[in-house]
Amino acid sequence: MCVMCNPAFAEAFRNYNFPSRRQILKLAAVTTASAFVCEAATSVPAQAQEASLQDLATQFDRKDLPRVTIYPAKEIITLDPDKPSVTAVAVLGDRILAVGSLDELKSLSDGQPYVIDETFAGKVITPGLIAQHDHPLLTGLTMVSEIIAIEDWVLPSGVVPSASNPSQYRARLADANAKLKTSTELLVTWGYHPVFHGPLTRSDLDRISSTRPIIVWHRSAHEFIVNSKALDAYGIDAAFVSGLPDGARKQSSLADGHFWEGGMFGVIPKLLPAIATPDRLRRGLEFVVRYYHANGVTLGCEPGGLFSKQLQVAQNAVLSRAGNPFRFYFIPDGKSINAAFPDTTISETEKVLGWGEGMTAMMPGAIKLFADGAIYSLAMRVRDPYLGGGHGEWIMDPDFFARAFNIYWDAGYQIHVHVNGDAGLDMVLDTVETNMRRHPRYDHRTVAIHLAVSQKDQVVRMKRLGVVVSANPYYVRALADAYAEDGLGPERADNMVRLGDMERAGVPFSLHSDMPMAPGQPLFLMHCAVNRTTVSGRVAAPDQRATRLGALKGVTLGAAHSLRMENDIGSIVPGKLANFSILEDNPLTVDAAKIKDIPVWGTVFEGRVLPVARS
Template identity: 80%
Template sequence: MRSAAAATAGAFVCEAATPGTAQAQQSSFQDLAGRFESRSLPQVTIFRAREIITLDPDKPSATAVAILGDRIVAVGSVAELQAAANGQPYRVDETFADKVIAPGLIAQHDHPLLTGLTMVSEIIAIEDWVLPAGVVPAAKTPEAYRARLAEASAKLRDPAALLVTWGYHPLFHGALTRADLDRISTARPIIVWHRSAHEFIVNGKALDTYGIDAAFVAGLSEAARAQSNLDEGHFWEGGMFGVMPKLLPAIATPDRLRRGLEFVVGYYHANGVTLGCEPGGLFSKQLQDAQNAVLSRPDSPFRFFFIPDGKSIIAAFPDTAISETEKVLGWGEGMTAMVPRAIKLFADGAIYSLAMQLRDPYIDEGHGEWIMQPDVFGRAFRVYWDAGYQIHVHVNGDAGLDMVLDTVETNMRRRPRHDHRTLAIHLAVSRKDQVERMKRLGVIVSANPYYVRALADAYAQKGLGPERADTMVRLGDIERAGVSYSLHSDMPMAPGQPLFLMHCAVNRTTESGRVAAPDQRASRLAALQGITLNAAHSLRMDAEIGSIVPGKLANFSILEENPLTVDAARIKDIAVWGTVHEGRVLPVRRG
């Protein structure tokens, strides 16, 4: 994205003007109109709206916004902007006259490749999935899951065709092993992708077909072998990454990749997304090229950014990690790009796998796992810290967070950095003392509030117990402490719908309809900022996007209602008309 100063030079917002004031805007118009013949000035478009949510504290609401090219040049009322034009050509566009214009919604942490591949697989999950093709109903019991799995196998005409299914969760669906899958079919390969996407369970035919045998597992790293069970066909965390090169070519065929990524484009646009980011996807130039083939098209309704996977880079290139990371910057093209001087590291295991590292023991179910062993994590963190990188860290449990904060504090004491914006991602289980420590250390948060809705009821019974389950994603404490936080879906870990995330954060209603830990609810304003301005802040893009102020990119989400004033229970139901992306008006295609 170009700098605001470069893009607005010659437009009617002077660099010396103070953003957000009608006086500054009028002065800016007049200065330029007096300096140039009006016929030599480009035409400005003034969009009228029922209401504009600017997230600019100096002008929190307005009814008109003027844009030139891909930039916002003025905000106010139509009359103010017409007066400020002072001879410069303009047109008033009434397309959004009865709509609400909000800052462009940001998918701060999502996985387009993973989303595409799971959404075109056989979905048998713990919740309903509302997709453009229809609703895929939940399976919430072992019996329902096994019946659906058998039906999915039976409906494949080719008895040897691969069956890939996503959504399995043992707390809902019971134990599942290689032997169970063999009872469904010994003729076709079956790959069960765990709801967390951090585990595979496969049948014997899949092991044979894709060459996963005792010799192969013996050749994996020690950590990967410890997280593999060949007899049960079960591979989790490091074990999953170990068998990924064997299974991924079958899962990610060119046709499935294309269909899945085209789904991503339509789905995210329909939900008002104007910018997305994936921190730490699979470290593969071939897979990045496959994503670029769809996401980088010039007509894409959003830009998508990628942050490299430091776990893989540090493992492959322990002595040249920074130079190898710099090589990745050329992997994007068109509407995709790699984020410079940013990296993703991993602490503990997935919440959906109950593999978080916890201070206190699990109840009945669960086992703590490390994705990166603490000593390996510490070495990698130091390398990227010393190189001035912003470090995004996947962390789910309170013991995992202790490890991350200890590492940050060690490096702050050793080599202090101002505004490092180290990002704690997911933050399922945390403690209040850790919130204060994050504030002191300058750590910011990217939280997934959907965990409360999907998992609090079940995890209160098994795994975490009532107190830890209900206080998952403690946004109330984080907000009161003044820690900057954003919201993400980690799609497919939650639906990639920013307004639904806001709804989950504000309401904290569980699957049963109760409110979990009411004091941990987010305020509406902060939750909206979490999918706009604070999401941009977490990506170090807040000078360019996230609010509607002069000089920023003209990225808007066009809504039917105001999420700050609509009934809180209806935030998730707000209809999205479409978006404006860098000045392009893009209605959602219906049907």
Template identity: 55%
Template sequence: MKKTFLLPIILCFFYNINSSAQTLQDMSSIMTADNQIVIYTAKEIITMDSSRPKAEAVAVQNGKILAVGTKEEVSKILGDKKARLDKTFNDKVIVPGFIAQHDHPVLAALTMASEVLSIEDWELPDGTAKAVKDKNDFMTRLAAAEKKMEDPEEALVTWGYHPNFYGKLTKADLDKISTTRPILAWLRSCHEMVMNSVALEKYGVTSDLIKTWGETPQKQSVLAEGRFWEQGMFAVAPKIATVLATPEKLQKGLFITRDYMHSKGITFGNEPGGILVKPLQDGVNRVMSSDEMPFRWSFMADGKTLCDKYKDDKQVIEEAEKLESWYNGRTSLAKKQVKLFSDGAIYSLLMQVREPYTDKHHGEWMTDLPVFERAFKIFWDAGYQIHVHVNGDAGLDRVLNTLEKNQKANPRIDHRTVIVHFAVSAKDQVDRLAKLGCIVSGNPYYPVALADNYSKNGLGPKRAESMVRMGDVERAGVSYSFHSDMPMAPADPLYLMWCGVNRYTTGGRVVAPEQKVSREGALKSVTIDAAYSLKVEDQMGSLVVGKLANFTILEENPISCDAMKIKDIKVWGTVSEGRKQPVGGKSTKVLLGFNTSELDDFSQGALDHVLKILAAHED
């Protein structure tokens, strides 16, 4: 029964108040309860409220903000109400709680539960996994990890190797680490697996097995090298399911992801294109819906899958609305919001571009035009906010053309269509999306991690260096947010800010400095503008009366510190709806069991969801 559970897991991956109105009348609806009022003071309080950018104190009751201002102003507003003064943050900086605009917790859980040896640092709760320098460094560290393992039968699973950075990895390389222990290297893209000889033999991966596969999986497998990618990896997955994941490993990974995100100051997050398999969501909820979760998390419907599954347009919307009942506690549905997909992924250089790739290969469409146009119209006409995965400038043309067509046929105000990822684009497209009323959720990590490589391979210097042109977006007055797409990049808002402000590559150079964003814009991108992109700006994103008391507590001010040190600012912890949560605080990590019927149910239908996630980020 457990094997049937594992395969899909492996593949898987309140009231609006004017910001300046702090009268006693405004307070009346909040101050009716008997719960204690707490006044927090700090070295600096950055509100992200344009009417009052800075403050000295913030008062909280029942998880919401009562008052913000100078100490005298807050005291006057509270009047004779009893309040406790909390000076915990007197030597720290309070900012609005960070928002993870776009991440994938299940995929993150599975990767973070492995031996992480990747192209970037991962500051995990149990220690930092430093970036791999080169192939020799990878081999040395993998060998050290193998030597630490006590059970000689246990498989060693590692994640993060990137052949574009370090060269090809094969069975022969892994055999040098061990000829007795199974070793599986899950590459950075999550779309390729390399196994040593012991693993191939132990799990029954033979030439006879491969001959039973279809033509494409066979072409995407090289047994002599122990390499399986794309359809080849999916074909071999049933053989290695019990190695890559168990119910316990999934939950362990979710605990790691939870604590990692908390350590980065996250107070709210979202997965666009969320889970459409109830048993899988139930399993995730066991960890993420718990009151011990240090942040809330919302899931957004996957419009592409819904439209593929249901041919009746009305039923598509009905099924999307039914998803609200799937969540509870600290998880929720992002209501009246949906994710669609345009073109291919940036890591695989499969985005659709206006000018050819330098090596003449071609990009791919994730959704055929008739299907994309149908899905867009269904959700547009139903009043949904539409978030569109798009990476190439040709892909963006398609999105903007479709938006313009629907806006003419059925005009909408404040539709907030979100351009997601925004890898390769042109200046004329920024002007156009601004006129059409779009907003942007960009990944500022792309130029930092990929500009050096893609300048030489695929895109050429001009396009590679100007990836994620957020400077143009900011100058155009377009609202923008930053996201990490974890595990495609670290879910670290301060690091994302650093990327956007500096555009300093892993090779040590600044690319397209005109595309840098301002410090304040970067902070807005992970607070109030991230909230705006998810239509929760009335609840969070700035320190304003009536909003949730969600704070991120920092050791330094990211707006005034040295720009190159933004990523190094220490996070004390967070305040979540009035609850103080220091980093490293105790939290339950007890593994929760699954009964047999749940394991059977879990396996049904989960494959479609996880393949969709992988297809969107294939490498």
């Protein structure tokens, strides 16, 4: 088959806006020496074909074509099933021109000028790694807070060690309080988890300090615990709490200084000005840029951050800079928009599309909704009760969720849904099925995000309904051991994030970190999905391991598919953006236990070669 008749190449041409037919002919001529001789033309006499090619050759001088850069490499993983592994890629501007061996690409140049760049000669090139679901604002603010978490955090500044039990946590919290310069300075700490660190209340924090505000940000980022000084300083009193919506009021405890899920969303406008000062925001977002580039990320996306133009402008100030090594997309929070504008939801959503600039953009036609609570809070809605009783919490109760979902479905939106528990997933799948039966949509790609606890029957149903999955495989590593004893029990804990079942059923899936819910390191996510080793070193539910190829697609082509961007990114094929991650080893063949340790040399982002700065 000729290159112009190849469906993948034709699709690339449809998405590449060349200004003229002449340029299209030039690209085709360089890509293959037989570009216009195809199986479909067998009825054309050979003489006519030869004459046609000669006529074409006279239309332009190849020396006038722009110069191509050819990058040889040790190996290039393309994720193109027709050509899965090659050793050279040709780049023209910000796009991929051709792939193959160095000799093939040189021979196909056919007079067009080119240069061979040996920078990656000993490296492995993969499609650019994608941070499919991360939170730059939340990441920046937590990473510049006092980190006292259940795991080590490896940061550019060094390793922040874990606190794995109550005594370690209390000692670290006391040290954090003691090292502040004044007795009134705010203390913000992130990483607390009651299963590991024991109970914590307002009175406990009052014993740490009664003179400074203390804000403890739960490991889930879905809860706050604050001391009395913070309540007074930020105007959170009985009158304020009583004025919250019913759901938020029920998920608040003024006596304990504890606000979770809806309650957290209720008090965050009071706490955020103290947490997100201009200096903390700038330092945190600059950390995000360095951190993601160091981990090979070439594109990021946040589904459903805080609904605030002021905060978006603050993020743009750093993330939209022209020299940044990646683009970042944002998907609006439909929960907040629908709650504030129930009768004008779509028109208000469309107003948000102008909030991005430069290297940031709001993603059109996409929206984020929320089903149940956070896994780190053990607040997800589950079919069978937790070991300690109860079935979890809703973020959007089923009626509210259905109303918002219906509005966005009818408007043709792709809907991304935060859902963690199997009962939460039942509610989401019921809603999808109802909408498919009343208003069928082809390729709606509703995304089930996180998917901590699910069941085999739900995997089958997701496949039938056309639901795709964005999974966080880090849950198994960080939580399976603890949740086997406290919360879920062994069977549910070990089978969290059942990627094996999804891959065998053909449910499209991607991997995400939800940073800071997991380290924003795509290779580490791939490692977690392939190995499923817990913090104790055991393998949890071996049959739920993803294949290496499936896991690599999960941070590249699968992630692009979940964002409806697979025509531009996710694999190394002609016509797509030249986004590559440059690695020192091959994640498909290296020892599986070492996937997370593969060094990242740098990236190529839209044709720009960007090595990671080494300290």
